[in-house]
Amino acid sequence: MKSSIYFLLSILVLAALPALSQVGGTGLVPAHKGPQVRNDATHNAERSDGERKFEQNCSRCHNAPESFSPRISGTIVRHMRVRASLSRRDEQDILRFLNP
Amino acid sequence: MSRLQLKFKACTINRLIGTALISLGALYVAPHAAAQDTPLISGGVGFFTSTNRGNTSYTSVISPVLEAPLGKHLLVESRANLLESFFPKGPGQPGYTTAHFVGLSYLQLDYLATAHLTVVGGNFLTPFGTYNERLAPIWISNFQDAPLISGIGTMGSGSGTGGMLRGSAVSTPNFSVDYAAYFSAKSTNEQFQSSRSTGGKVEVYFPKRRLEIGTSYGRLLEGTQTNSFGTHVWWEPASMPLKLRSEYAHGAHAQGYWIEADYRLSQFRGPESLIGRLEPVFRWQQVFRNGPDPTDGLPSADTQRTDFGLDYHLPHEVRINTSYARQFSSTGNHNVWETGIVYRFLFPTWKGK
Numbered sequence: 001m002k003s004s005i006y007f008l009l010s011i012l013v014l015a016a017l018p019a020l021s022q023v024g025g026t027g028l029v030p031a032h033k034g035p036q037v038r039n040d041a042t043h044n045a046e047r048s049d050g051e052r053k054f055e056q057n058c059s060r061c062h063n064a065p066e067s068f069s070p071r072i073s074g075t076i077v078r079h080m081r082v083r084a085s086l087s088r089r090d091e092q093d094i095l096r097f098l099n100p
Numbered sequence: 101m102s103r104l105q106l107k108f109k110a111c112t113i114n115r116l117i118g119t120a121l122i123s124l125g126a127l128y129v130a131p132h133a134a135a136q137d138t139p140l141i142s143g144g145v146g147f148f149t150s151t152n153r154g155n156t157s158y159t160s161v162i163s164p165v166l167e168a169p170l171g172k173h174l175l176v177e178s179r180a181n182l183l184e185s186f187f188p189k190g191p192g193q194p195g196y197t198t199a200h201f202v203g204l205s206y207l208q209l210d211y212l213a214t215a216h217l218t219v220v221g222g223n224f225l226t227p228f229g230t231y232n233e234r235l236a237p238i239w240i241s242n243f244q245d246a247p248l249i250s251g252i253g254t255m256g257s258g259s260g261t262g263g264m265l266r267g268s269a270v271s272t273p274n275f276s277v278d279y280a281a282y283f284s285a286k287s288t289n290e291q292f293q294s295s296r297s298t299g300g301k302v303e304v305y306f307p308k309r310r311l312e313i314g315t316s317y318g319r320l321l322e323g324t325q326t327n328s329f330g331t332h333v334w335w336e337p338a339s340m341p342l343k344l345r346s347e348y349a350h351g352a353h354a355q356g357y358w359i360e361a362d363y364r365l366s367q368f369r370g371p372e373s374l375i376g377r378l379e380p381v382f383r384w385q386q387v388f389r390n391g392p393d394p395t396d397g398l399p400s401a402d403t404q405r406t407d408f409g410l411d412y413h414l415p416h417e418v419r420i421n422t423s424y425a426r427q428f429s430s431t432g433n434h435n436v437w438e439t440g441i442v443y444r445f446l447f448p449t450w451k452g453k
Contacts, residue, residue, distance in 0.1 A: 061235065
């Protein structure tokens with residue numbers, strides 16, 4: 001019985017989280033659109049160092065998040081500095097790209 | 101999920117409380133950080149099914165990640181795993197049984213010492229190859245099952261308890277060199293199990309070619325001291341959404357490799373289109389045994405395995421994974437059918453200014 005309750009709770013949490021995440025876009029968390037990585041040739045010429053470094057380092061392992069609060073952009077980049085072994089310069093360039 | 105199940109240990113309430121207190125302590129100190137350095141909770145929630153040799157199991161997983169900056173140079177990081185499994189009772193026994201596990205993958209303090217050096221202390225993921233540190237999280241991995249060779253070089257638990265130096269040695273527009281070197285003490289703590297070991301890795305990345313080549317080394321410093329070597333090559337061309345990843349590892353009693361390719365169909369009407377959200381994935385792997393070792397987590401005999409997968413990226417960070425695998429071995433050939441749905445979340449720990 002107890003296991004069944006755990007199971008049902010897990011399903012409910014899974015089903016509810018996408019809906020809850022939308023709260024971020026409606027005021028509780030001032031979410032902004034996540035970094036958009038493009039590959040077309042025109043864009044390649046005009047993109048910043050930060051965007052290039054984001055694409056080259058962070059996007060190697062995972063997709064960029066769809067959106068996140070600007071208040072955590074520094075934390076995200078610090079985490080990526082450790083995980084992706086970024087230099088301080090790369091960290092600062094990517095932070096400027098996330099928070100122009 | 102087999103790797104997760106190996107890693108998770110049943111925990112006591114006391115240890116959970118201790119971990120929670122450490123996390124809360126970090127969150128208490130962190131508000132003094134800059135506005136964009138608010139601590140965050142990230143991670144994934146997933147529900148998976150796996151049919152292996154005709155037996156179907158169901159697993160729900162919550163895997164939260166805590167990131168809490170402290171001042172300008174420190175970062176507390178932790179990832180937990182909460183897992184509930186439902187699986188058949190066994191041959192001749194009708195019905196299902198269940199097991200639940202709670203465990204930490206890592207809990208570490210990072211000190212950003214210089215522009216090219218980060219000092220890590222605590223319980224950290226063993227830096228060997230690419231899977232353990234990069235691809236294991238449920239919201240990243242293309243397949244439910246870890247590669248067959250993922251047990252080589254990761255020293256049993258996949259984590260070390262001690263210290264690690266890592267960073268970017270050189271970073272230029274043409275190439276960069278990353279490194280990691282660690283020493284781990286033996287720990288039998290229920291949450292932080294690790295072996296006395298040392299090792300590290302070096303990677304060279306050519307950003308214009310999107311090519312990465314790396315090599316790893318690990319040495320077990322207890323019992324029969326053994327060495328592990330590994331190398332990996334990743335190529336992700338900028339002109340198309342293709343990822344080619346491969347890894348080879350050689351341990352004391354086995355060696356093997358895996359090659360994985362995935363291609364997001366985003367070139368068909370963009371990544372948000374119906375077809376553009378599809379991502380076919382393929383993995384081929386082989387393991388060769390040169391001696392028995394029931395503790396390394398690898399197959400007991402030479403094994404080949406082919407995985408075909410199809411992932412679908414739904415809006416709002418939800419992804420559906422499906423895959424079929426055929427495994428060939430002298431111990432028996434069998435099919436593995438797997439499906440899963442994963443939601444990735446990311447939000448600040450509290451409302452800020």
